[in-house]
Amino acid sequence: MDLSEKVTLARQGDQEAFVYVIRAVQQSLYAVARSIVKNNEDCADAMQETIAKAYSNVHTLKEPTYFKTWIIRILINECNRIIKKKQRVSPVPYDTRQISYTGDYELIELFEVIDQLDEQLQTIVMLFYIEDISVKEIAKLLHVSDGTVKSRLYRARQQLSELVLGEGEDKYESS
Structure with a gap:
């Protein structure tokens, strides 16, 4: 049984x-x-x-194939709510170096590099490359245009390239 079939059952009240x-x-x-x-x-x-x-709201989901996109949208809204609440309470900066991912070292390094990007770019990179969500769906999730998503992906690729390869290094030079 695939995910959309399970979502259909969940919409009908199957816990x-x-x-x-x-x-x-x-x-x-x-x-x-x-x-x-x-x-x-x-x-x-x-x-x-x-x-x-x-x-509470799974019964309102119209298309089961969009469950993941739907729940990520809810999550993004919750994260934004938490950030706004923290900004009102205390302006203490987050420690972006405290990463607790488990698994391969390469994955940890990947997330460490992504964490160095601007916040907007981090979200776009995570959604596009890690979660494999299309540009169109990301645009809907973040309430921006497709062009904005594409330009942020372009900027993110540039910044990632600089972070990984280092500024001023010849990107095409073989070692």
Whole structure:
């Protein structure tokens, strides 16, 4: 049974199907939340609120194939709400170097490099390259134009290239 079939069951009130679809998108939710809020406590809060809202409103989802996009939109809104709330409470900067990803060292290094990008670019890169969401869907999620997404991806690629290869180095020189 594929994800959209499970989403259909969840829309009809099947709690086990809902748990299944949440587990299927759990890593994606964490990666997106982490790229926005920067710390594990806020990630957990955003994910918890997102799951609660998704559970309460899954019956309103019109197209089961868009479940992942739908829940990521809810998550982005929750992350933004948390950031706004923190800005009102205390302007303490986040420590972007505290990364707790497990797995291959290459993945950790990738996320460390992505964390060095501007916040807008981090989200775009995570959604496009890590979560494999199309430019059109990202534009809808972030309420921006397709051209804005494309230009941010272009800027992100430039910044990533500079971060990985170093400024002033010949990018085409073989070692």
